Amino acid sequence: MPKSLDGLCQDTVFDNFYKKHARSLNNFMFYRTGDEQRSLDLVQEAFIKIWDKCSEISLDKAKSYLFKTANNLFLNEVRHQKVVLEYNQNNPFKESTFEDPEFKLREKEFEEKLQSAITALPEGQREVFLLNRIDGKKYREIGEMLEISVKAVEKRMMKAISKLRVEFEHFR
């Protein structure tokens, strides 16, 4: 095996690279595909492609290369399905036991409405919004992942927010 620039071809270096980025790549792909199996497949395929070219990629470029590869793999797939999100088991809004039934009903209605509103968002806006809200990523990090400017991230974020706001205008 040819010698890598930063040793990405070394098992330990590659393992660390994998551990560092696999989860966030997986979440990112999940917000795009809405399918856990598919997002995992995309992650593994992307890492395989990086491994195949480990001797040509420097470690500091590897992350952006990885995300770009996963993105291309995703775009090459024909079949795109709707993203459907589920709530956590320990969702703090569901745990409240002493609430009256009417409140619970409103709560359920709210959650369902939110789920469908997020599903209806365009892909670009949805993934920015969810990376920020669920994964707690900063705009700068999201920009790096998607290879777009912070300004572009903010623009998508703002569009997503206004759409959701309009959806819930008359809710309360």
Next chain:
Amino acid sequence: MQNEKNILKWLNGELQGEALEKFKSTEDFRGLQPIMERTSAFRKPNFDTEKALSDFKALRKSRAEMKIRKPWRAISAVAASLLVLISLYFIWNDQATTINTAYAETATVQLPDASEVIVNAGSTLSFNKNKWDRDREVTLKGEAFFKVSKGKKFTVLTNQGNVSVLGTQFNVSERGESFKVACFTGKVAVEVKGQQFILTPGKSIAVSEGNIGKIVDFRETAPDWIQNKSTFADVPFPVVIAELERQYAIKVEVDRNLLQKNFTGAFVHDNLELALNSICFPLNLDYKILNDDTVRLYAKK
């Protein structure tokens, strides 16, 4: 929304202290806060980094092995597709055309040359289109009338005997235990149990339950069933009943002691009551139509 900058800052965790307190009193915050809070409560996809890594390594290994094996795979893939093509050729080449007629149905079949076959009810005729140039050969179960155009030897294979001709019109009937061939024009060779009989126009031969009958004369110019009737000359009653069932697609119930009789006569194919009368009158029987598809025959009291 009035304060886009602050909203973005808030969601990016950049709004602090006094600025944050001030933002919390705005209408924007009150409207957006429940949405943002609940979005954060969505479940992250399940992801076990350690397991994913070990799965990844297994996948990587199997991919590497696949690459090494590639030349073999290519060769075997070519071999496999060749095999499929060859077998497809043989299957196609061997494919027989089969015609099945249901009860109360006849079919006219054009053979690959100009020959024609009219297949009677409840019969099966099959032949191989692709071998037709070599062998003019058809297999028959049941009854059919053949108009063979001139050419090489034409053979009809049945369980009870083979019939071969050069060009002629003849009828072959092979039903259960009875086998009957009638020649209408030309010359027909009938082979039964190693014996050969030559039929000239107006001659027929019948084999019943293994007994070869004499060659007898008949007068029709085409088989009676093509003229929509069936005729019988001293034929066992069960054969007549079976033909009646086929032509009308019915079930006929008969007392067992009546099955010993022989029948001479005819019945038409397009009028059940008339047909039943034609059968019952000579044998002194009566009939009753029980429903759409069952008829009962019994001795007159």
